[in-house]
Amino acid sequence: MFREARLSNGLEIVAECNDDVHSSAVGFFVRTGARDETDEVAGVSHFLEHMMFKGTPTRSAADVNREFDELGAHYNAFTSEENTVYYAAVLPEYLGRAVALLGDILRPSLRQADFDTEKQVILEEIKMYEDQPPYGAYEKVKAAYFGKHPLGRSVLGSLESVGALSAEQMRTYFDGRYSPGNITLVASGRIGFDALVDTAQQACGHWKAVPAARTVAPATPHPGFGCVEKPSAAQEYALQLAAAPAAGDADRYAAKLLTVILGDDSGSRLYWELTDPGRAEHVSLSHYDYMGAGLFMTYLACDPQAAADNLARIEKIYREIEADGPTDDELEKAKRKVNSRVVLGSEKPRSRLFSVGMNWVQRGEYRTVKEDLDAVARLSCADLVDVLKRYPLTRNCTLAVGPLPRLG
Amino acid sequence: MKQSIFSHRYDNGLVLVAEAINSLESAAFTFLTPAGCAFDPPGRAGLASLTCDLALRGSGELDNRQFIEMLDNLGVERSEGVSDSHTSYSGAMLAGDLPQALGLYANLLRRARLPAEEFEACRQVILAELQSIEDDPHAKTMIELRRRHLPPPWGRSSHGRREDVLAATRDDVRGQYARLYRPNGCILGVAGRIEWEPLRDQVGKLLADWQPVPEVALVEGQTGPRVDHVPYEGHQTHIGIAYNSVPYRDPKYFQAWGAVGALSGGMSSRYFTEVREKRGLCYTVYASYNTLRDRGTVVSYAGTSADRAQETLDVMLGELRRLAEGIESHEIDRLKARIKSSLIMQQESSAARSSAIARDWYHLGRVRPLDEVSRLVDELSCESINAYLSENPPGNFTVLTLGPEPLKVAR
Numbered sequence: 055m056f057r058e059a060r061l062s063n064g065l066e067i068v069a070e071c072n073d074d075v076h077s078s079a080v081g082f083f084v085r086t087g088a089r090d091e092t093d094e095v096a097g098v099s100h101f102l103e104h105m106m107f108k109g110t111p112t113r114s115a116a117d118v119n120r121e122f123d124e125l126g127a128h129y130n131a132f133t134s135e136e137n138t139v140y141y142a143a144v145l146p147e148y149l150g151r152a153v154a155l156l157g158d159i160l161r162p163s164l165r166q167a168d169f170d171t172e173k174q175v176i177l178e179e180i181k182m183y184e185d186q187p188p189y190g191a192y193e194k195v196k197a198a199y200f201g202k203h204p205l206g207r208s209v210l211g212s213l214e215s216v217g218a219l220s221a222e223q224m225r226t227y228f229d230g231r232y233s234p235g236n237i238t239l240v241a242s243g244r245i246g247f248d249a250l251v252d253t254a255q256q257a258c259g260h261w262k263a264v265p266a267a268r269t270v271a272p273a274t275p276h277p278g279f280g281c282v283e284k285p286s287a288a289q290e291y292a293l294q295l296a297a298a299p300a301a302g303d304a305d306r307y308a309a310k311l312l313t314v315i316l317g318d319d320s321g322s323r324l325y326w327e328l329t330d331p332g333r334a335e336h337v338s339l340s341h342y343d344y345m346g347a348g349l350f351m352t353y354l355a356c357d358p359q360a361a362a363d364n365l366a367r368i369e370k371i372y373r374e375i376e377a378d379g380p381t382d383d384e385l386e387k388a389k390r391k392v393n394s395r396v397v398l399g400s401e402k403p404r405s406r407l408f409s410v411g412m413n414w415v416q417r418g419e420y421r422t423v424k425e426d427l428d429a430v431a432r433l434s435c436a437d438l439v440d441v442l443k444r445y446p447l448t449r450n451c452t453l454a455v456g457p458l459p460r461l462g
Numbered sequence: 463m464k465q466s467i468f469s470h471r472y473d474n475g476l477v478l479v480a481e482a483i484n485s486l487e488s489a490a491f492t493f494l495t496p497a498g499c500a501f502d503p504p505g506r507a508g509l510a511s512l513t514c515d516l517a518l519r520g521s522g523e524l525d526n527r528q529f530i531e532m533l534d535n536l537g538v539e540r541s542e543g544v545s546d547s548h549t550s551y552s553g554a555m556l557a558g559d560l561p562q563a564l565g566l567y568a569n570l571l572r573r574a575r576l577p578a579e580e581f582e583a584c585r586q587v588i589l590a591e592l593q594s595i596e597d598d599p600h601a602k603t604m605i606e607l608r609r610r611h612l613p614p615p616w617g618r619s620s621h622g623r624r625e626d627v628l629a630a631t632r633d634d635v636r637g638q639y640a641r642l643y644r645p646n647g648c649i650l651g652v653a654g655r656i657e658w659e660p661l662r663d664q665v666g667k668l669l670a671d672w673q674p675v676p677e678v679a680l681v682e683g684q685t686g687p688r689v690d691h692v693p694y695e696g697h698q699t700h701i702g703i704a705y706n707s708v709p710y711r712d713p714k715y716f717q718a719w720g721a722v723g724a725l726s727g728g729m730s731s732r733y734f735t736e737v738r739e740k741r742g743l744c745y746t747v748y749a750s751y752n753t754l755r756d757r758g759t760v761v762s763y764a765g766t767s768a769d770r771a772q773e774t775l776d777v778m779l780g781e782l783r784r785l786a787e788g789i790e791s792h793e794i795d796r797l798k799a800r801i802k803s804s805l806i807m808q809q810e811s812s813a814a815r816s817s818a819i820a821r822d823w824y825h826l827g828r829v830r831p832l833d834e835v836s837r838l839v840d841e842l843s844c845e846s847i848n849a850y851l852s853e854n855p856p857g858n859f860t861v862l863t864l865g866p867e868p869l870k871v872a873r
Contacts, residue, residue, distance in 0.1 A: 074485050076806045107729070115739060116730065120792075123728035126799030128807070145803050174742030178698075182745050182765055185696035187597045286695040288596035321534040326527070332586020335594045355594060387534050394537030394555055398488050402810045 056420045057247040063263045064235030067254055068420065070410045071245045072403070078149045078243040079407040080250075081141030082156055083415045085238075086231040088135045089204035089344075090268060097211015098219060098227045100133040101176050105224065106140060106159050107131075108168040113158060115168060121155055128404065135205055136268075136344055137415060143404040146244040150253045153239070157257025160232065169221040177217065180210050187355065188291040188455055189284050195453035198280060199295040203273045205347055234258060236266035240411035243403025273347040275451065282455040289335060290361035290456030291354065294368070297445050298341050298348035301416040307429045308441045309341045309348065314388040315380050315438075316371065316447075317352065321387070323371050328356075334364055339447075345416065350447055361454060362462035372447040379439040392430050396423060467819070467829050468658045472670045475646030479823050480661055481653040481815050489654030490554035490812035492820045493567060496647030497638065498547040499622070500615040501678055506630055508622015510544045511588050513638045514551075518542065519580040522569040526580055529566065538563050539813075544620035546754055547824070549642075554813040557655035561664055568668035571643050581632040589628075592621045599700050600746070600765060602692070603864045607702035607761060610686030611860035616754060644675040651820025654812030689861045691868035699771035699865030700763070703778060705856050707751060707758035710825045715758075716838050717850035722751045722760055723797040724789040724847075725781065730796060732781050737764060743774045755825060760856070768866045775869050779859070786855030788848035801839050805832050 059067045087099050108115040122129050122142065129142035129152075140160065142152045184190055193208040200206030210216075239254050241247075275297045299305040317324045317339025328334040334356035342349045356364050380388075399405045400423045413421055421429075454461050466482040499510040519526040533540055538553040551570065553563050595602050608617040650669075652661060694700070707718045726733045726749035737747045744766035752759045762782070766774045808814045809832075822829045861871045 076809055077803070116735065119729035119735070119739070120796065123730040123796040124799055126796075126801075126803035128803065143803075143807065145806060148803075171740070171742040175738060175745055178743075178766055179745040181697035181767060185599060185698050187594075288593050320540065321530045329587075330526070331583045332588075332590055335590035357590065357593060387531070390535060390537040394488075394539060394559075397556060398539060398554055398813075401486055401488060401812075402807070404807070 059251045061234065061255055061259055063259065063261055064233070065254065065258050065261065066238040067251055068238060068410065068414050069241040069245045069247050069250060070406060070420070071247055072242070073244055075243045075401070075403050076145070077143055077403050078146045078241065078245055079141065079143040079403040080149060080153055080156065080239070080241045081139050081407055081411055082160055083238045083240055083411045084138045084232060085136065085236045085268065085415055087133055087137055088207040088209045090231060091207055093215070095219060095223050095227055096207060096215035097176070098224055099138055100209050100211065101172070101216060101219065102224055102228060103131050103133045103138050104172050104176060105164055105169065106162050108165065108172060109163050110158050110161055111163055118155070118159055125152055125155070127152055133209055135207070135209060139411070141407060149245065150249060153250065153253045154257045157254065160258070161261065164221055164225055164228065166221050169224070173216065173219070177213060180213055180216065183210065187287070187289070188293060189287065191282065191291060191293050191453050191455040194282065195293045195295055195451060198278055198453065199276055199451040200273055201276050203271065205273055205344055230264065231266050233264045233266040234261040235263050238411065238415055240407060240414060242406040242410050270346040275449070277449055278451045280453045281458065281460050282453065283457070283459045284455050285457055287456045289355050290358040290454060290458055292361060292365060292452060292454040294352035294450045294452040296350040296447050296450040298350040299343065299441065299445065300348040301343040301345050303343070303348065305441050306341070306343050306348065308433055308437045309350070309445070311385065311388045311392065311430065311433060312438055312441060313339045313341045313350070314391055315384045316375065318391065323375070324368065327367050327371060328364055333360055333367070337364070337368070343416070350445065358456050358458050361456065361458065365452070365461065369448060376442050376446055376448060379435050379442070382435060385433070385435055385438070389430055393427055396427055465831055467831065468662070469823070469829065470662050472645065472666060474670065474672055474674045475648070476669055476672065477649045477823055478662060478665050479649065479651050479819050479829055480656060480658060481819055481829070482656050482658060483653060483809060483812065483815065484655055486654045486812050487557060488554055488812045489557040489560040489652065489656050490552065490816040491560065491564060491567070492550055492552040492651040492817040493571065494548045494550050494649040494651070494820050494824060495571065495643055496547070497549040497642035499544050499618050499620040500546045500680060501642055502615070502618065502622065506626050506634055507618060508588055508627040509630055509634055509638050510549055511620055511622060512584055512627065512630055513635045514542055514544055514549045515587055516576050516580060516584045516635050517570055517574040517639065517643070519584065520575040520577055522573045524569070525575070526577065532566055533563070536563055546616050546618070552813065552817060560652070560656065564664065565668060571648070572669070572672055574639060574643070576632065576636055576639060578632055581635070585627060585630070588621060589624065592624055592627065595621065599694055599696060599698070599864055600763065603700040603702045603862060604761065604763060606692055606864065607704050607860060607862040610690055610862055611704035611759065613685045614683040615680055616682070641675060641678060645669060645672040646674040647677065649820045649823050651816040651823070653815035653819060688859070689871045692862070692864040693866070694864045696865065697767060698765045699768045699863055699867070699869070700765045701771065701775050701778065701869070702862040703762040703782070704860040705760055705782070705858060707760050708854070709756055709758045710753040711755070712758070714850050716842055717847045718758060718854070719751055720794055720797055720842050720847045721785060721789065721851055722749055723800070724793040725749045725785055727797050727800055732785070733762070733778065736781055737774060737777050741773070741777065743770050743777065747778070753825065771863070771865060772869050775861070775863070776872070779872065782856040782859070786851055786857070788851055789844060791844045794842060794844055794847060798839050798842065802836060805835060
């Protein structure tokens with residue numbers, strides 16, 4: 055059962071209540087991320103996410119960690135281009151305390167000493183990703199694809215931007231973005247909704263509202279091809295971005311089915327062409343939907359000597375489906391896979407939380423599992439062909455990184 | 463919590479263990495076949511992985527493509543993997559499709575075609591996986607650590623060695639399949655929306671006449687160097703530390719588990735607090751407990767800038783030595799809360815339960831009910847953990863670093 059409420063300061067509360075499960079999941083979804091930053095504060099959203107766990111006027115960082123652990127909570131947070139999410143999965147009896155704790159940490163002290171220590175952790179995180187495939191290629195290809203559009207910004211920021219960031223800049227950013235009207239409290243699983251609203255009122259009712267609008271400018275794709283040499287890498291990696299349906303676009307379901315038909319990790323066209331014969335260690339196609347823009351992302355990891363040939367094979371597969379569309383058999387198989395995945399995911403409140411939350415913050419709507427499945431069931435091959443006409447996979451921006459100075 | 467757990471041993475040694483969870487719409491299975499990489503013959507490291515992959519490429523009436531398409535048509539979310547002791551094949555799906563999926567996997571276990579025309583592709587897949595590990599310093603650190611800490615044939619990399627994979631033949635795979643894909647030692651775990659009797663009968667029809675094969679004995683060799691360094695280019699140095707613990711089936715397992723939990727369970731744990739929160743030395747630091755049938759191992763990891771790696775290692779070793787001095791009651795209270803919620807949340811995943819009950823059977827010869835786990839966790843006390851720690855203090859560490867420069871290890 056779906057319930058919703060709104061506090062007088064604008065904080066929205068939405069919940070999918072299901073008494074057939076054992077646990078509860080809850081999260082604060084804040085509509086802020088890399089796209090809301092400027093060059094001067096690049097990486098501040100993600101750094102701020104870390105600082106939220108560093109304490110409040112009434113709790114030290116150690117108190118916060120200890121109290122989450124005392125609840126037996128499975129808790130974490132993440133930052134993307136457009137959202138920062140703080141969440142916990144708990145047994146139902148601890149739901150109230152989890153909400154109170156999450157609510158409290160969302161008004162952090164941002165103490166200078168904590169800021170300085172945590173900056174070291176963030177810099178380590180950036181270095182870790184620089185040492186890991188695809189060696190920053192995701193940030194680079196996104197920047198190349200989006201140009202100056204805010205979705206081209208890096209979530210982590212750089213060693214330079216984070217190194218130069220001050221606590222004062224972070225406080226200013228926080229004041230402008232963490233307004234209650236820009237935050238949604240989402241819950242799923244065993245939820246007593248009225249008690250949830252009462253707890254939220256106590257924890258968050260005093261938050262002051264400020265304007266925190268986001269301008270969503272249209273994104274213009276920049277197709278292209280680039281190659282970055284990374285001599286120490288064993289494999290060559292390639293990332294390919296192409297335009298795709300955005301968050302508000304009903305065609306996103308068709309886009310999702312296309313990724314299953316073409317790029318699923320088992321039984322897809324890319325699987326049979328590249329993975330099954332051992333031509334590539336990994337190949338996949340995914341769909342990401344943002345406000346006002348969407349992306350198809352192809353990811354390839356393979357032996358450097360095979361990279362150019364593999365990219366040519368991928369292009370051939372994309373040309374073929376753009377020309378002929380998927381077969382009825384492929385469409386049915388993809389629907390069965392999605393059906394099974396959605397049902398398996400829906401059994402866990404901690405995975406349902408993100409479906410419910412993202413639907414609400416991206417589109418302002420609630421959809422049941424059945425509504426999602428029905429939307430997928432209605433799709434025809436013609437719908438998928440239509441998406442490919444408007445969003446051709448062959449018009450893309452590609453970046454390769456690995457030991458080769460150039461490809462092909 | 464009320465649980466419905468069933469088990470049956472067929473005459474050929476195969477064990478079926480199942481848990482009916484009727485609040486779920488899904489069902490999942492896990493086959494644990496006794497074909498772990500510890501059984502890879504000399505000069506053929508990687509044979510278990512080759513066999514696992516080739517066995518998926520067609521069985522019975524179905525060729526490679528038909529087999530995968532049948533699974534896809536059923537919407538089976540499949541996974542497979544090779545560990546020291548087992549090759550596992552798992553799948554999760556809508557409950558109504560379980561019988562058909564079990565039929566497909568029974569064929570894989572008994573009538574895999576191991577097709578000659580697929581063997582080169584299969585080899586390429588394993589070689590690609592081996593190459594990908596070279597780009598994953600964290601995974602490589604843990605592989606190199608285990609390889610040195612455990613006596614062979616334990617602690618090997620399941621991916622094997624490049625030269626061995628290159629030398630392997632399809633006949634090697636056929637031999638491995640004939641020896642190790644057998645009912646004796648094989649455990650099938652099933653969980654989710656199921657009915658026990660029809661399940662037991664169906665599995666009987668599929669697998670009860672599968673012929674047993676004599677077991678293979680293993681001979682243990684010598685462990686590797688206690689302190690070692692692997693040169694690796696990058697910003698960070700990666701630190702792995704291993705020490706011995708008791709196995710899962712040991713009566714003191716929960717004490718051992720509790721001690722590791724104090725070190726690394728949650729963000730208030732000692733590692734996280736001392737290494738990351740107080741000193742900001744790294745992004746990732748953890749310890750985890752691993753078990754084979756007759757021995758446990760605790761492994762720790764941290765990845766940090768090369769210039770701060772020495773301090774990170776020193777702090778970690780300091781925490782391991784301090785652990786021997788005992789833990790405090792508030793630490794164990796938090797661990798109890800975490801394990802209880804984990805146990806209950808596991809009931810929301812048929813895949814997690816099918817795997818957990820199969821592994822329970824392997825280690826204990828039975829499924830430990832959640833009520834019993836809950837009671838044993840409740841009974842855990844600071845005193846019992848500290849008594850365990852004073853008898854079994856963390857020590858005799860294997861330390862493996864991977865990065866630009868080796869570190870000093872204070873003994």
